[in-house]
Amino acid sequence: MKRILYTALICCTAVLTPSCVDDLNQYPHTETTSESIYHTPESYFQVLAKIYTAMVTNGQEKNGSADLSTNNGQDYSRCFFNLQEVCTDEVAYTWLSGENLTDINNLSWDANDSWVSDMYYRIYYNIALCNEFLRNATEESIASFSAEDQNTIRQYRAEARFLRALFYYHAMDFFRNIPFVTENDPVGSYIPPRYTAQQIFDFIEDELTDLTEGSNLLLDRADCPYGRASKGAAYTLLAKMYLNAEVYINEAKYTECITACNNAIAQGYSLETDYSKLFNADNHLRTNEIIFTLPIDATTTVSWGAGTYMVCGAISNTSTAQQPADYGAANGWGNMRIRQTASEVFDPNDRRGMFFKEGQTQEVTAMDDQSTGWLVTKWTNLTDDGQSASNTAENGANTDYPLFRLADVYLMYGEAVARGGQGGNATTAMGYVNELRERAFGDTSENVTEADLNTDFYLDERCRELYWESTRRTDLIRFNRFTTADKLWEWKGGSSSGTSVDSKFNIYPIPSTELTANPNLYNENY
Numbered sequence: 297m298k299r300i301l302y303t304a305l306i307c308c309t310a311v312l313t314p315s316c317v318d319d320l321n322q323y324p325h326t327e328t329t330s331e332s333i334y335h336t337p338e339s340y341f342q343v344l345a346k347i348y349t350a351m352v353t354n355g356q357e358k359n360g361s362a363d364l365s366t367n368n369g370q371d372y373s374r375c376f377f378n379l380q381e382v383c384t385d386e387v388a389y390t391w392l393s394g395e396n397l398t399d400i401n402n403l404s405w406d407a408n409d410s411w412v413s414d415m416y417y418r419i420y421y422n423i424a425l426c427n428e429f430l431r432n433a434t435e436e437s438i439a440s441f442s443a444e445d446q447n448t449i450r451q452y453r454a455e456a457r458f459l460r461a462l463f464y465y466h467a468m469d470f471f472r473n474i475p476f477v478t479e480n481d482p483v484g485s486y487i488p489p490r491y492t493a494q495q496i497f498d499f500i501e502d503e504l505t506d507l508t509e510g511s512n513l514l515l516d517r518a519d520c521p522y523g524r525a526s527k528g529a530a531y532t533l534l535a536k537m538y539l540n541a542e543v544y545i546n547e548a549k550y551t552e553c554i555t556a557c558n559n560a561i562a563q564g565y566s567l568e569t570d571y572s573k574l575f576n577a578d579n580h581l582r583t584n585e586i587i588f589t590l591p592i593d594a595t596t597t598v599s600w601g602a603g604t605y606m607v608c609g610a611i612s613n614t615s616t617a618q619q620p621a622d623y624g625a626a627n628g629w630g631n632m633r634i635r636q637t638a639s640e641v642f643d644p645n646d647r648r649g650m651f652f653k654e655g656q657t658q659e660v661t662a663m664d665d666q667s668t669g670w671l672v673t674k675w676t677n678l679t680d681d682g683q684s685a686s687n688t689a690e691n692g693a694n695t696d697y698p699l700f701r702l703a704d705v706y707l708m709y710g711e712a713v714a715r716g717g718q719g720g721n722a723t724t725a726m727g728y729v730n731e732l733r734e735r736a737f738g739d740t741s742e743n744v745t746e747a748d749l750n751t752d753f754y755l756d757e758r759c760r761e762l763y764w765e766s767t768r769r770t771d772l773i774r775f776n777r778f779t780t781a782d783k784l785w786e787w788k789g790g791s792s793s794g795t796s797v798d799s800k801f802n803i804y805p806i807p808s809t810e811l812t813a814n815p816n817l818y819n820e821n822y
Contacts, residue, residue, distance in 0.1 A: 333432075334432040334433075334437065337441055337445040337448060337449060340429075340433065340449050340452050341452065343425075343428075343429050344429065344452045344455060344456060346425060347422065347425045347426060347429065347456060347459055348459070348523065348524070349597055350363065350372060350421065350422050350425060351371070351372045351373055351422070351590050351602075352371055352372065352373050352590050352591070352592050352597060352599040352601060352602045352697070353371055353597060353598070353599055354366075354369060354370060354371040354600075354601075358598040358691070363421060364414075364417055364418065364421055366413070366414045366417060366418070367396070367410035367411075367413055367414055368395070368396060368410055368411060368414050370414065370600070370601060371418070371599060371600070371601040371602070372415075372418045372419075372422065372601070373590055373599070373601040373602040373605070373697060374600070374601030374602070374605050375411060375414050375415040375418055375601075376415065376466065376766055377601070377605065377606075377764075377766050378397060378400060378411055379400065379411060379412070379415050379470060379769070379804065380766040380767065380768060380769045380770065381764060381766060381768055381769065382397055382400045382401055383400050383401065383403055383769055383778075384638075384768040384769050384772060384778075384785075385635045385637040385638040385759075385768070385772075385783070385785035385788070386634060386635065386638045386759065386763050386764060386768045387632050387633075387634065387635070387764070388632065388633045388634065388635045388660040388663060388668070388669040388786075388787070389401055389631060389632055389663065390630055390631055390632065390633075390663065390664055390666055391630075391631060391664075392663055392664070395631075396409075396410045396411060397411065400412075401663065401787065401790075402787070402789060402790035403779065403788065403789055403790075403797040403801045404789070404790060404797070404801075405801070405804065405805070406805065406822060407805040407806065407807055407808040407811065407819060407822050408807070408808050409804075409805075409807075412804045412805065412807060413807040413809065415470060415804075416467075416470075416471065416804075416806065416807050416810065417807075419463050419466055419467045419470075420463075420467070420475075422459070422460075422463045423460055423463050423464065423467075423477070426456045426457070426459055426460035426463070426479075427460070427477065427478060427479045427481075428479070429452075429453075429456045430453060430456055430457065430460075430478075430479035431479040431483075433449055433450075433452065433453045433456070438450075450512060451515065453512065454507055454512045454513060454514050455514065455524060455525050457503055457507060457512075458503075458504070458507055458514060458525040458529065458530055458533075459525065460503070461499075461500045461503045461504055461507075461530075461533065462525075462533060464476075464496055464499065464500055465500055465533060465536070465537060467496070468493055468496045468497065468500070468544060469540070469544075469770060470803070470804045471803065471804055471805070471806055472493045472544070472803045473490055473491065473492050473493055473496075473820075474490070474491060474496060474806070475488035475489065475490060475491070475810075475814060475816065475817060476488055476489060476490075476491035476495065476496065476499070487814055487815070487816060488814065488816065489816055490816045490817050490818075493544045493545055494544075494545045497537065497541070497544055497545050500533075500537060501534070501537070504530045504531075504533060504534050505534075507527070507530050508527050508530050508531060508534075508559070513527070514526055514527045514529070514530055515527065516528075516563065517563040517564055517565065517583075517587075518563075518564065522580060522583060522591070523580075523589060523591040523696075525588060526563070526587070526588075527559075527563060528560050528563040528565065528587045528588070528700075529587055529588035529700055531556050531557075531559040531560035531563070532556070532560050532587050532588065532700040532704070532705055533700070534552075534556040535553050535556035535557045535560060535705060535708050535709075536708070536770075537549075538550070538552040538553035538556055538712075539553045539708050539711065539712060539774070540770060540773075540774050541553075542774075543773055543774055543802075548715070548716070550712040550713075550715045550716055550717030550718075551712075551717045551718040551719055552717075553708060553709075553712040553717055554709060554712045554713065554717045554718070554719045554720040555719055557705050557706075557708055557709040557712070557720075558709070558719070558720070560587065560702075560705045561702070561705060561706075561709075565584060565585060565587060565702040565705075566584045566585065566702070567584070567585050567702060567703065567731055567732070567735060568582045568584060568585040569735065571647060571648055571735055571736065572647075572650065572674075572676075573680065574586065574698060574701070575606070575674050575675045575676065575695065575698075576624075576675075576676050576677075576678050576679065576680065576695060577624060577676070577677050577678055577679050577685030577686070577693065577694040577695045578679050578680045578685075579695060579696050579698065580696055581680075582698075584702075585701055585702045585703065586696075586698045586700070586701055586702075587698075587700035587701060587702060587705070588698075588699050588700040589696045589697060589698045589699060589700075590602050590603075590696060590697040590698075590699055591696045592604065592692060592693065592694065592695070592696060592697070593694060594685070594686030594687070594691035594692055594693070594694050595691070598691050598692045599692055600692060602695075602696070602697040603675065603677075603692075603693045603694070603695030603696055603697050604688060604692035604693040604695070605631075606674075606675035606693075606695065606697065606764065607623060607624070607625055607675045607676060607677045607688065607693045607695055608620075608625050608627070608628060608629045608631075608688055608693065609629045609630075609631035609632050610628075610631070610632055610633075610671060610672045610673065610674075610675060611623060611625055611627075611628025611629065611630070611671070612628050612630050612652075612666045612671055613627065613628040613629060613630035613666075614630060614666045614667070615628075615652075615654075615655055615656075615666065615667070615671070616655070617652075617654040617655045618652050618654070618655075618671060621684070623673065623675075623676040623677060623678065624676050624677030624678040624679075624683070624684035624685055624686075624688070624693070625676075625677055625684075625688045625693070626687055626688045626689035626690075627688070627689055630666050632672070633656070633660065633666065633668070633669030633670060633671055633672065634651065634669055634670055634671075634672050634763070634764075635660045635669055635785050635786050635787070636658045636659045636660060636669065636785075636786060637783075637784070637785035637786065637794075638759055638763060638785070639651060639658060639669075639670050640658070641756045641759050641760060642760055643737075643742065645737055645742070646736050646737060646742075646760060647735075647736050647737070647738065648674075648736045648760050648761060649760070650672065650673045650674040651670035651671060651672060651673060652670065652671035652672075652673050653670050653671075655667055656668070656669065656670050656671060657669070658670055659786060660786045660787065661786075661792070663787055672763075672764060674763070674764060675695060675764070676695065677693040677694060677695055698765065699765075699766070701762075701765075703732055703761050703762070704758075704761075704762060704765075704767070706728035706729065706731065706732060707728075707729070707732075707754060707757060707758055707761060707762075709724070709725060709728060710725035710726075710728060710729055710749060710754060711751060711754040711758075713725045713749075714749055714750060714751050714753075714754060715751060722746040722749060723746065725746075725749055726744060726745065726746050726749060729744055729749065729757065730743045730744060732757070732761055736760070736761075751775070752775075755771060755772075755775050755777070758771055759771075773802050778801070778802055779796060779797045779798065779799050779801050779802055780796050780799075781795070781796040784796075798821075800820070800821035800822065803820075805819040805822040806818075806819055
């Protein structure tokens, strides 16, 4: 069944206030103790489910019992999307002032920004969940269970370690030099040390290598239940980190990226033939291409982020031409469009360019005018047979959010080859790219040659293939196009025609509340 993991939620109410940096190595405050939670193999599964769902829900109930007392009260996935996309050419956000996103849009945030703070505490809340799980999943802790149950919990332990590595990767990508704490650190009044990006990079690399080559392995793709982390997910995360290693640690790791891509591909993934089906309410069926996803469900795992945000947020609430029912939605929220700088990289015959244009200008002449900028129709709440999967106004969408896809791996492989990585070749890269383009155009008419495959090609192709999939900020930084004048888009830096900004905005600042609570931390340039 699609949602089997997500029906087993731990029944506890957790609160982590924004200044509790000394609690990052503890289980969030609950009315029950660890001893009463971790008493059966099933309880371990429930806690693991909580860690997964903490990426798409903001608490234990649909509209209550929030895990965190945050500024905006949104879930991990919505914070993640906003920090990765709203600041780029791929998103024109309508409600900048009302949603406190003006500074994110303008690349002018500081250490008091509410979305930056919310993302930071969401990440460390999830790390705290992982640490507490691992603290209670030691060999000694599970010794009283049967051999079969012990092996099962060891598998859960591997998944928790992957998720913690993912959260630390996001923390490094956003904040670079960050506090570090594991299950081995003391519980209580412990002030985490500040780790450099190099130290965090090395930790993530060691964890993921051990989970794919060591003694406590993640499951292979073929054996991994839907919505959970497999070896393919670990290889993909390694590839992402290696591709960006020059940004993080000032050291090229393109050869390692190619190796990780090859390992992910060897897990047996294949491209979905219909691009649009990767983003509809039946996209849980696309396990051939989707490597790691964030599942939501209108019955068991209601989210106002993830797929719901993509579906409803992209539908206008002022247009008389666009009908929400055409996308399986009860209504549109009118949050987002795409800026012209991004939409103009699409050929008119590219089926990946899924835009509603009637009554819309292509150029975004005003951020708060929903008629400027094309509307993105990539995400829907429709099933394969065209039926609405849920009442989005009451329970959100049923459309899962793919975090890792094979298409991304193909493009990472090609870019790493173009940047001089060894262990791959341009001919193979061309084959991967042309698989994507044949799907996009329906034939070989727009296939590329090896001579076309320079790094600039990959930046544009990543936009065409992966727009609104939370990769754009990281990609632009890797290409030195995020803060510089080398790439401008409308309203970059708050200017209608776009302008460069200070390079410090390549990194988000650790929140000021955290700096006050932890004397080990500081921000460069803020």
